[in-house]
Amino acid sequence: MFITLDLESEEPIYTQLKHQIIAGIAKKELSPGEALPSVRSLASDLGINLHTVNKAYQQLKQEGFILIHRQKGVVINPDGVAKADDAYWTDLTVKLRPLIAEAVCRDVTKEDFQKLCSQIYTEFQPKE
Template sequence: MFIEIQTNSSVPIYLQLAQQLIEGIARGELKPGDSLPSVRAFAADLGMNMHTVNKAYHYLEEKEFIQIVAKSGVIIQPNGIPKATAEEQQRLAEQIRPLVAEGLVLKLSEEEMVDMVRELVQHIKEGSS
């Protein structure tokens, strides 16, 4: 899996890393039970601070996408990731709402926004930008 960090982005580096690992899980590149590199090794591979990788891992652990097992390492949730709960769906809707409002202000139609989401889903599944 290829990780690309944009240092000039307004998105924090730890979040870019976490989001790319989430996309890897969504594409099936990272499967339940797969191991991720240690914090130290991943930081060295990516040329970034260990604290940044650690923060990304803890973010993913909080979302229950990975498990951090002391002295054993980091693994993708071994039992698989369950379907979103109603609370998780609500949280995602709240995060998407400002973007939808911005799209409406910019005169995008509902159909254009739905098409945009479909394209993004397809690009994530295919692994393209």
């Protein structure tokens, strides 16, 4: 998996890193049980602070995307990511609400918003 970071973005680097790893899992570029680079190694490869990588890894661990073993290192959760439960749906609603509100304020139609969501969702579907 190739990671690219925008150091000029307003989005924090650890968030960009976290999102790219999640996208790699969603696109099946990263498989359950697959090893990720160590914190030091990835920080060195990307030219960023190791605390930044550690923060991304810790959040991914808390959300169930990765496991961190003392001997095995960092691996994609071999059991896969937990399926959406009520708490996930609540969190998703909280995250989407302001995005939809802003879209409405900018006269984005419901159809155009749904079309965009569908196009993005398609990026994560297996290629046939």
